[in-house]
Amino acid sequence: MKAIILDAAQSLRLADVPDPDPREGEVIVRIEATGICGADRLAYLGKDDRRPVPLVLGHEAAGVATGGRFSGQRVVINPLIFCGTCEFCQAGQTNLCLYRENVSIPPRQGAFAEQVQVPERNLILVPDEVSxxxxxxxxxxxxxxxxxxxxxxxxxxxxxxxxxxxxxxGLSAALGLKAQGVTETVMAVSNPTRRAFLRDHCDQDMAPQDLGLAQFDIIIDAVGSVASRQMASAHVRPGGIIGHIGLDDVTGGFDMRRLTLHEVTIIGTYTYSAMDFEQTADAAFDGRLGPLDWFEVRPLEDAPQAFVDLEAGHVAPPRIILTP
Ligand SMILES: [Zn+2]
Ligand SMILES: [Zn+2]
Incomplete structure (x- = not known):
């Protein structure tokens, strides 16, 4: 099958690779759409040691199941594969599974390809009215x-x-907060092209460029850089929460003196549990997460240019979706 291979930092190419070889309980999904994630961009830049080259990237995928109980039907893939029996899985924290595997982290190849293999239980049916x-x-x-x-x-x-x-x-965190009742949610976005898109097309409220003395109960850092952690440290209210999900810089930025004196809780968060994934699909499919229209579509073979455009900051919508 055809796939996009990362064979060195910032080097992607279309190649022929072996077809998937499903294990017990797994099915092959014929891919129709895969989004380019920030994690793919980190790997592309050679900054993700979990993803050594050569590797097929891509984990935000949907397509048509070719076997199992959803055979012939459109499905979305939960790319986080868990054992279901370890202490974390038993507690519902499948994202922390001791035997976790991820689509696009070795030994598993990714979904910038025509097909991918996943356990059948990682598939969710897509309703007719959703593409x-x-x-x-x-x-x-x-x-x-x-x-x-x-x-x-x-x-x-x-x-x-x-x-x-x-x-x-970042957009998903804002949509999730609002859907869960935190209606006074604003976004801080530095790229002007992206800021305009989120404001005008996604109806999100933008924080002023200068936050002044503003303080917030909850801050979600979806960048994870030194600068974003400095911003979070300065603008969280006493007793507030910082949810940290961005992965840009490994260290630096937190003002631990202020966070200590003001009893701020910092939560590191990684992906989602299987329950979160199902709840999100329900919420998205019944419209609670707004119009699902914040992407542009490019053919799979144009992946190299898409990554170049993303690094240049030229892409207005938050997602580029590749289609084989
Ligand atoms: Zn992702
Ligand atoms: Zn487990």
């Missing part, structure tokens, strides 16, 4: 849903929120 391209947004939306849920659980009275970062995860 396969829209369904591929469930994965980033689930990341946002999860961080919003953990912040809400830590601070149920929280009413105001700032989301730092205007990628799909």
């Amino acid at each position: 396969t391209q829209q369904a591929s947004l469930i994965e980033p939306l689930a990341c946002g849903w999860h961080v919003a849920r953990l912040c809400r659980r830590a601070f149920p009275r929280g009413r105001t929120a700032l989301v730092i970062g205007g990628g799909a995860i």
Whole structure:
């Protein structure tokens, strides 16, 4: 089958690779849409040691199941594969599974390809009124849903929120917070092209460029850079929550003195549980996460140029979706 291979930092090419070889309980999905994630971009830049080259990237995928109980039907893939029996899985934290595997992290290849193999239980049926391209947004939306849920659980009275970062995860976090009742949510987005798109097309409220003395009950850092952690440290209210999901810089930026003196809770969050993924799909499919229209579509073979455009900051919508 055809796939896009990352064979060195910033080097992607279309190649012929072996077809998937499903294990017990797995099915092959014929891919129709795969989004380009921030994690794919980190790997592309050679900054993700979990994804050594050569590798097929891509995990935000939807397509048509070619076997099992959904055979011939359109499905969205939960790309996080869990054992179901370890102590974390038993507690519902399937994202922390001791035997976790991810689509696009070795030994598993990714979904910038014509086909991918996944356990049948990782598939969710896509309703007729939702396109396969829209369904591929469930994965980033689930990341946002999860961080919003953990912040809400830590601070149920929280009413105001700032989301730092205007990628799909930032937008998904804002949509998740609003759907879960934190209606006073604003976004801080530095790229002017992206900021205009989120404001005018996605109906999101933008924080002023200068936040002044503003403070927020909940801050979600969907960038994870030194600068974004400095912003979160400065603008979280006493007793507030920082949900940290971005992965840009490994260290630096937190003002631990202020966070200590003001009893701020910092929550590191990673992906979503299987329950989050299902709840997100339900919410997205019945319209609670707004119109699923914040992407542009490009053919799979144009992936190299898409990555170049993303690094240049030239892409207005939060997602580029590749179609084989
Ligand atoms: Zn993703
Ligand atoms: Zn497990």
